[in-house]
Amino acid sequence: MFKSNPKPIVILLAIITAACLATGLASAGSLAQSAQQGADLFDQKCRACHNIGGGDLVGPDLEGVIERRDMEWVRNFITAPDRVIASGDPIAAELLAKYNNLQMPNQGLSQDEVSALLAYLESPGGTSAAGADAAALAGDAGRGNALFSGQIPLQNNATSCIACHSVNGLAALGGGTLGPDLTGVVGRYGGEGGMAGVLAGLPFPTMQGIFNSRPLTPQEQADLLAYLAQSEGVAAANQADLNSLWFWAFGAGGALVLFIVMAFFWPGQRNSISDRLRALG
Numbered sequence: 001m002f003k004s005n006p007k008p009i010v011i012l013l014a015i016i017t018a019a020c021l022a023t024g025l026a027s028a029g030s031l032a033q034s035a036q037q038g039a040d041l042f043d044q045k046c047r048a049c050h051n052i053g054g055g056d057l058v059g060p061d062l063e064g065v066i067e068r069r070d071m072e073w074v075r076n077f078i079t080a081p082d083r084v085i086a087s088g089d090p091i092a093a094e095l096l097a098k099y100n101n102l103q104m105p106n107q108g109l110s111q112d113e114v115s116a117l118l119a120y121l122e123s124p125g126g127t128s129a130a131g132a133d134a135a136a137l138a139g140d141a142g143r144g145n146a147l148f149s150g151q152i153p154l155q156n157n158a159t160s161c162i163a164c165h166s167v168n169g170l171a172a173l174g175g176g177t178l179g180p181d182l183t184g185v186v187g188r189y190g191g192e193g194g195m196a197g198v199l200a201g202l203p204f205p206t207m208q209g210i211f212n213s214r215p216l217t218p219q220e221q222a223d224l225l226a227y228l229a230q231s232e233g234v235a236a237a238n239q240a241d242l243n244s245l246w247f248w249a250f251g252a253g254g255a256l257v258l259f260i261v262m263a264f265f266w267p268g269q270r271n272s273i274s275d276r277l278r279a280l281g
Helices: 007-046 071-079 081-086 090-098 111-122 141-149 192-201 205-211 218-280
Strands: none
Touching: 007 111, 007 192, 071 081, 071 111, 081 090, 141 218, 192 218
């Protein structure tokens, strides 16, 4: 009788075990790498409008979003939010109405980048908000005005805001029209906290081409935030004055019309009453 040799079996089992461990470690390393890439992408493209565990900003807090929403829906929305909204998706419509009808921009992400963001959102490992440095600084509205208009150049040589934007009627004085008018923008982006995040990240594709390599400094962000907030207050005051002016104008106009009507009709009424009195006498 030949005795079986157990050594080949033991060696084979050892090889299989090592291969499984190596595959598992490689997979874990790949996931970790993907999550890290997702964290970098989140800071670059998402942090301006979204928080993770710190409350709503311009858009919703994304803590637990993978558990709250279907994974495929989240993937589709990150990939092409404009297409999801245009499709009439009820969740997208509800979010749009809740957050001031501000549509999330299509960032043109690849599927690998979307997967990396999803890996990060599954396990974000920490919270922070864009604009925290700027929020801690005291902003100077006057300097912010000068930065906006280009009277003071931006430190990193980016294009001044006025090249593309106007604020509070500035377009008539040379404000740009390539981008939206920024009157009331602080309120539209959820207050100063949300606007601070936007200035820190400038998450819009057309702006990232300009500011990615020439970002606003924290002090410039704080100064521009102070200016935009101040201009919003001025715009509100001007609107209140305009409403008051219209109120008095309509009141005066109504009084004038009443006076004209009385001037035409009162003499005839007075003569008619006199005739009736004479007839009774």
